[in-house]
Amino acid sequence: MLVSDVLNTVRSILNDPAKASWTDADLVNFLNSFMLDLSGIRRDIYTVRAVVNLVAGSYQTLPSGGIQFLAPYVSANGQQVLLVNMADLQNARFKASMTAAASANPQFAIYDPRNRKGYRVYPASTGSASTLDILYGATPPPVSAFGDTYPLDPDTVSAAQWFVLGMAYDKSTERRSAPVSEAYIRRYSAWANANLQSEVGNLQEAP
Numbered sequence: 624m625l626v627s628d629v630l631n632t633v634r635s636i637l638n639d640p641a642k643a644s645w646t647d648a649d650l651v652n653f654l655n656s657f658m659l660d661l662s663g664i665r666r667d668i669y670t671v672r673a674v675v676n677l678v679a680g681s682y683q684t685l686p687s688g689g690i691q692f693l694a695p696y697v698s699a700n701g702q703q704v705l706l707v708n709m710a711d712l713q714n715a716r717f718k719a720s721m722t723a724a725a726s727a728n729p730q731f732a733i734y735d736p737r738n739r740k741g742y743r744v745y746p747a748s749t750g751s752a753s754t755l756d757i758l759y760g761a762t763p764p765p766v767s768a769f770g771d772t773y774p775l776d777p778d779t780v781s782a783a784q785w786f787v788l789g790m791a792y793d794k795s796t797e798r799r800s801a802p803v804s805e806a807y808i809r810r811y812s813a814w815a816n817a818n819l820q821s822e823v824g825n826l827q828e829a830p
Contacts, residue, residue, distance in 0.1 A: 627769040657786040666691035666760040679750030691760035698728035705731040727753040785811040
């Protein structure tokens, strides 16, 4: 899917074929604002799976652009790493891992509820040849032209169009309309927050 698949419909609704009120650059900038805004609300709307190098110790942070740790997969030796919560830590196996000697291959990971970019691994990492395959929410890459690939899922297209229309009708031009802008932004906000699970509730208190 291309940016044009999102914005051509917006162009049609705006009825501005000469692009006198809204340039292509305007609409692309509004679309980038939408992606940033939505990723702040739904931190798993754009995900990245990557093998990251772990630093020495238990506490880890996401790579640049990461905004929410979601899940671990496997460690450097290919062993599955579990995502656990506070209740799991009562299990003798996990308690033993928390006090075990540092290792290049953690056995489980846990969220840091105070910092969504942070997480802990146990046993603590040695920091040497220690990697972890993880999934995390990230900021979508900005787009710059109608021919660029749209980086989000197709089910976000309607919301993107509402947001862009809301921003367009808020722009200071002879066609500015606060009521129309507010109506589109309300529609976008209702969609963005519908059935949104509490991320804070999903994050478990870290030890």
